[in-house]
Amino acid sequence: xxxxxxxxxxxxxxxxxxxxxxxxxxxxxxxxxxxxxxxxxxxxxxxxxxxxxxxxxxxxxxxxxxxxxxxxxxxxxxxxxxxxxxxxxxxxxxxxxxxxxxxxxxxxxxxxxxxxxxxxxxxxxxxxxxxxxxxxxxxxxxxxxxxxxxxxxxxxxxxxxxxxxxxxxxxxxxxxxxxxxxxxxxxxxxxxxxxxxxxxxxxxxxxxxxxxxxxxxxxxxxxxxxxxxxxxxxxxxxxxxxxxxxxxxxxxxxxxxxxxxxxxxxxxxxxxxxxxxxxxxxxxxxxxxxxxxxxxxxxxxxxxxxxxxxxxxxxxxxxxxxxxxxxxxxxxxxxxxxxxxxxxxxxxxxxxxxxxxxxxxxxxxxxxxxxxx
Numbered sequence: 001x002x003x004x005x006x007x008x009x010x011x012x013x014x015x016x017x018x019x020x021x022x023x024x025x026x027x028x029x030x031x032x033x034x035x036x037x038x039x040x041x042x043x044x045x046x047x048x049x050x051x052x053x054x055x056x057x058x059x060x061x062x063x064x065x066x067x068x069x070x071x072x073x074x075x076x077x078x079x080x081x082x083x084x085x086x087x088x089x090x091x092x093x094x095x096x097x098x099x100x101x102x103x104x105x106x107x108x109x110x111x112x113x114x115x116x117x118x119x120x121x122x123x124x125x126x127x128x129x130x131x132x133x134x135x136x137x138x139x140x141x142x143x144x145x146x147x148x149x150x151x152x153x154x155x156x157x158x159x160x161x162x163x164x165x166x167x168x169x170x171x172x173x174x175x176x177x178x179x180x181x182x183x184x185x186x187x188x189x190x191x192x193x194x195x196x197x198x199x200x201x202x203x204x205x206x207x208x209x210x211x212x213x214x215x216x217x218x219x220x221x222x223x224x225x226x227x228x229x230x231x232x233x234x235x236x237x238x239x240x241x242x243x244x245x246x247x248x249x250x251x252x253x254x255x256x257x258x259x260x261x262x263x264x265x266x267x268x269x270x271x272x273x274x275x276x277x278x279x280x281x282x283x284x285x286x287x288x289x290x291x292x293x294x295x296x297x298x299x300x301x302x303x304x305x306x307x308x309x310x311x312x313x314x315x316x317x318x319x320x321x322x323x324x325x326x327x328x329x330x331x332x333x334x335x336x337x338x339x340x341x342x343x344x345x346x347x348x349x350x351x352x353x354x355x356x357x358x359x360x361x362x363x364x365x366x367x368x369x370x371x372x373x
Contacts, residue, residue: 162254
């Protein structure tokens, strides 16, 4: 087992490196990098651009004001590789490139980035003037709240539902709940989120729940019990939309796993020995059927936490990791994009390993001895 874990840990390195290489190449090929973003800000809003570049580039303040109004201290850049750079001083463009590190070849930038990431130095955001680590720490509570509550509720709903569907396979209950599962599997969670807003957040019918945010504006003034109620009150709609859109797959996985175990020989043997159906189902079948479901909890949590909550955070204006990544992609904030990608990819790979270890913890009969030889 130790050899298997060590081999999996070593395998994380090339996997992580490959993911970073692919994403780095794709992002570099996409138009509208940080230099172009800054040029657009300078051309459109000279005052804001002046403040930003002044803080990062020192003596660039006065020059930026001139460039923002279309003036040039030197020759124009008619053949610039950046869109919107026509009429700007070539030296000014070079200063922008140095500021964002684009004065180096792509492979040097990638190697330097990975060297820093190896010691968890993710740098500073281009446009927020804050460390990437600080930004992630600030946004984590929102995403963890969504991910944890959603994962727990999905499991609490899907496991009993899947078991009941397996035990009553072919009954009216199974057919009726299958219709609900099909609807839940077919409609994405963000459409449920919009529907819940229309129905219960003052969209058209009822105004029972808040439309945005994780807490109310007067949260600091509330008592401890009031803070708990306010927090749960704000979580109802976003978590509800994610649960409705996420329970279907796990419910069917639970049912299929249970059905597979029910048809095995040891179940018939237990029944032949005179054991009650309840004892057979919940004393023998349950442990084996739930193996794949329970062991998949880490992977399900990481999936909901970092992918499933993106649109939900945007719709409900929840300032979490998903919204942070979305804004970073739109603004081409490369340190935030690649820093969060590296960290959460590494976390996902580690949690996949934890899921494999949980197989052995739940059922010690499962080992990886064959893989170790």
